Amino acid sequence: MSKTKFDPYGEDNPANPKKPASSSGSTSSGAAQTHGGSYEEEIIAVEAPQEIDAKAAKRAERQVATMFMVSVVCTLGFVVAYFALPATATIELPLIGITNASNLSLGLALGLSTLLIGLGAIQWARKLMPHVEVIQQRHLLKPPDSLRKAALAQFSQGAADSGLGQRRLLRRTLLASLLVFPLPLIVLARGCGPAPKGELNETMWTGGLRFLADITYQPLKPSDVPIGGVVSAVPEGLLEVQKAQHNLNERAKSAVILIRMRPDQIRSQQGEGWDYQGILAFSKICTHVGCPIALYEQRTHHLLCPCHQSTFDLADDGKVIYGPAARRLPQLPITVDAEGYLVAREGFQEPVGPSFWERS
């Protein structure tokens, strides 16, 4: 922006009464003027746009008009692209790779059409509108004391007329009724959900339930879990429970992982003989805030939660060895049934998943 300044009320402007031109816009005081009655204002400088000569103004005008016209073209382009390109059309571009052609063309068209309106308007303001720098006085936000007194007096009068001050009984009963008034709102909120009845302590796992691989839903045999392997599993009958309950609540609790190591590598576990030939079953739900834990390091038998990096040592009781989780991963005792499938010996002996107040 040019620093050329001129005084609209000075000599430069024949339409205005003669006045000595100011020397420098920012340091001189210009003419005091009252505009519109409400604001006392003083124009201190009028910064003329850079392109002050007619030729340059014409050029700026052409620039802005071009932007607006290109914007029109882009908007029309949006309409064309909308009808011409199916939503799934793709295009391969350098740098970006394969991308959605409809999204790209619609976005470029709409983006440019709006951006150019904006740029045009700003260019117009910068280059073609005079910048009249003005001083206005602020009104004090704090009202004069007399006004405040008057207002308060009015209020007191109203309060006195209402009898709020004298009629103590009315005042107190009104207060009481208003105080209990929000109670229905709170009571209504009670209907948002059932009371907790210890659901967080239980899963559907019980003795004899088979382990199903979580993708194929086929029952697992010990041979399906090789040494060093890790298999995600769900309890037999989970899909039926999901269907009956119309939700994923049971899955969110009863998912487990099966791992296998050489029996001599198990340093400790949560119950005597809870493994089956080195196969161990642990809850898959992190005891921190409930993410499913999936990153198993075969060599160290460490299980890492991808959300907050709590690390559990599955060879040693499932205890926490790093990270924010405070409790070990619950272990599920297992064995095989008559047909040789892996089954739970009994349910979890402690609640799975994140902590909660009532949990002990």
Add this chain to the structure above:
Amino acid sequence: MSNTSAAMNTSTHGNQPKLSGPLAKASAATYEYLDDRTGLSAGLRRNLRKVFPDHWSFMLGEIALWSFVVVLLTGVFLTFFYVPSATEVVYNGSYVPLKGVMISEAYASTLNISFDVRGGLLIRQIHHWAALLFVVAIVVHLLRVFFTGAFRRPRELNWVIGVGILTLALLAGFTGYSLPDDLLSGTGLRIAGGILQSIPVVGTWGVFLLFDGEFPGTAWIPRFFVAHVLLVPGLLLALITAHLLLVFYQKHTQYPGPKRTNENVVGYPLMPVYMAKAGGFFFIVFGITTLMSALVTINPIWLYGPYMPDQVTSGAQPDWYIGWLEGALRMMPPIEWTIFGYTISWNILVPSVIMPGIVMTLLALYPFIEAWVTGDKREHNILQRPRNAPTRTGLGVMALTFYVILWANGGNDIIALAFNWSINSVTTLMRVLLFVLPPIAFVITKRICLGLQRRDRDKLLHGIETGRILRLPSGEFVEVHAPVDPDEVAVLLSKEEVLPLPMPPKRDANGVRTPGYAIKALRARMSNWWYRDDVPVVTLNELESGHHHAQEQVEIAGTYGVEPTVSEEVTAGHR
């Protein structure tokens, strides 16, 4: 120049060629119709001339406003197609990899918006980009207001409203992020559920009321939907309106400068320059978020797959504004107590409930805390340069450092992967840095501010060092100092005198103990700490002798044919 300037003037000051044509006539008639019935003219006449000070940093709040408008506009479009339901359906849309998979209607409809509704992907991406920009702009705007002291009286209430807007923006972001019901958002929801569940006494009840039973249930989708499209935006709209009305009514603050005082406002009238700039700026924000959405994919939910509570992806990152909470949760050591059979999970409560609670409360109350410490209850319409409030600036940078470390730890897995470090070492390092770096940041920032204050003082007293050394006939060497530009002098002189609260007397003259002595003494001590080390402002006497000195130097320099480089004007008394 004279001819054209006269022509320019006509456009702002009378003698204006009247617009004609049917459109102008129709608008004039409409205006008259409305004016006859509402008396519109009074307000218009006042406010079209309303002056706003100009500075690039005043644009930050505007970016927030316009991105909110973009979010509202695009959000309306999305509601036409999004189905807020957890009912499982077989996906049968255009995205081949998920064909035939059982997914929730919420996820299916989001896929539908992304693949089968023309322009749907674009609008969804604009919605997400603009929402991210909304929070960025709010935070940067907040930093500007903080570091320039714009929150001081009379604007404390508007600061509190602003903190409310920020909180609601986070809530709007989180509820919106959850709605597609993809694997990533579901994991975020699982974490939020786990946090809620950890709250003592009411946590389990909270989960059961929010999710209508255990996590995840099916009720949360319609509930989050209503919160996201009605409740939160409604509140946001109300607070933003109040925020803007207060800015308008209280008039905008201004940076110090020539002719600018606490009792005036120097700038440009609303009409036409600001109208054009602000209106144009909306289109620029809209245009840029749209171009980003055309070119850069955001939240490709189709790649994440549907939410399954037993599945997860590694390297999962929340939207940037949740990053600090995520980082805190990852950083906290595993502390959990069991007392009388009840569990208190400090490892979740501290980083996710207590710490954010304290941070947001301190943030909201900051103007009142600072005013209490400094005892400064005067009305401030001139902004402070951050260097002139070194303690505040130091505290701000300290808080920012704390925030950034938490935020960085939200990506500790990404950092560990990128630098091939152990993730545990990264986390442990962050735990240490969280407590070590902020105080260091405070000290360094405060010292830098004080150094800048000293430089300002030197500039005022001795002018600008030109680097030109002059040897006098006597053999003495002097450096030629050039006078400071008068506009800059006005800025330099804006530093206010420091007024620490006096220590209260223990007993008055009659030996009566001062009531509330301990509090008053604490306050005086804090006020002294606040203002400690501040560089004294230049007094008028000092300024005059300084000028004298500068003048002398210029004269000496002139004698030997050396011209001052910066300005011919010698700094004269200002303000």
